[in-house]
Amino acid sequence: MPPTARSPLANARTVAPLLRLWRGARWVAGLAVLAVLLWALALVALWFGQERLLFHPVPLADSEPLSREADVSERFVDVPGARLSVLELRRPRPEGVVFFLHGNSGHLKEWFTDGGPYRRANLDLVMMDYRGFGKSSGRIESQAQLQADVEAVWQSVAARYAGLRVIVYGRSLGTGLAAAWAARHQPALTILVSPYESMQALAAQHYPWVPSALLRYPLRSDQALAQVRSPVLLVHGDQDRLIPLAHSQALARQAPQARLVVIPGAAHDDVHRFASYQAVLARALSAPSAGR
Structure with a gap:
């Protein structure tokens, strides 16, 4: 070879x-x-x-009362494709109203836990269930639809409170809706309990592999609060693991009209049970300057 x-x-x-x-x-x-x-x-x-x-709605039979208290009533507000369940606590001669937007689960019967703070402040209370929650019919399909539903419920009572003190209160998921509503209406006080900077920021913590552009519910509380000129009260538990305290701290830095109150030992679902939270809420409801 x-x-x-x-x-x-x-x-x-x-x-x-x-x-x-x-x-x-x-x-x-x-x-x-x-x-x-x-x-x-x-x-x-x-x-x-x-x-x-x-969203984790829990349905409720129409025959099940939301409350048996004498000054609490319920009704429905018709919106395109659905009807929304509304609970109202009415005072004889109220000095104003609290418009309450709850979190992402349950229904009004569960969220209406104590009417005492509103009665003592002589304020009415208006709460709504989102589509599919409680007795509300329909299904949530978009952020725009959700915000339009919130506006429809407010407009159904707005004339009653013309010239009176209006407070919007958001809890958890409802804080993004409350912040956007406050930017449009400039209430006397905006109370956000366990808020998020934005749903984008929250998703980045829990689902870092998901592109932010994919989120159809950005719920930019940070951008909304930048347009709110009236006082804002942020309340957050320092043991909250679902929506960490850092979100409220970021909002407080971005909104100079906001005041942050931290509830020691409170997590996400139990913050309302703490005496320190109850005291903060009572002060905020009692006088126009209390939110500051």
Whole structure:
């Protein structure tokens, strides 16, 4: 055999590692493509399933009373494609009203826990259930729809409180809705309990793999509060793991008219049970300057 020629055995030894490398590369590439496809499918599912992640409504039979207290009544507000359940606590000669926007679960029967603070401040209370919550019919489909529903409920009572003190109170999910409502109406006081800077910022903490542009409910509390000229009271538990205290701290830095009160030991779902929270709420409701 000429010195420059290579034997078939030598060629096989050279080609075999290359084949193994090629097969390995194809396997890795296949896994990468599969991972991208799964990620894309997860994003598509998230795009169409955000309502199931954000909202956890609990239905309530129409025959079930929201409250049996004499000064509490219930009614419905008709909106396109649904009717919304509304609870009202009415005082004989109120000095104003608290418009209450609750969190992302349950229904009004669960959220109306104590009318005492509003009675003692001589304020009416108006609360609403979002679509699909409690006795409200329909289904939440967009942020614009949700905000329009909030506005429709307010407009159903607004004339009654012309010239009186108006306070908007948001809790958890409802804080983003309350902040946007306050930017439009400039109430005497905005109370946000366990608020988030934005749903985008909150999602970045819990779902860092999700692009922010994918969120159909950005709920930019930070941008809304920048347009609120009246006092804002932020209340947050320092043990809140669902919406960390850092969100209220960020909002307080961005909104110079805001005051932050931290409730030591309180988490997300139990902040209203703390005496320090109850004292803060009582002061805020009692006088126009108390929010400051």
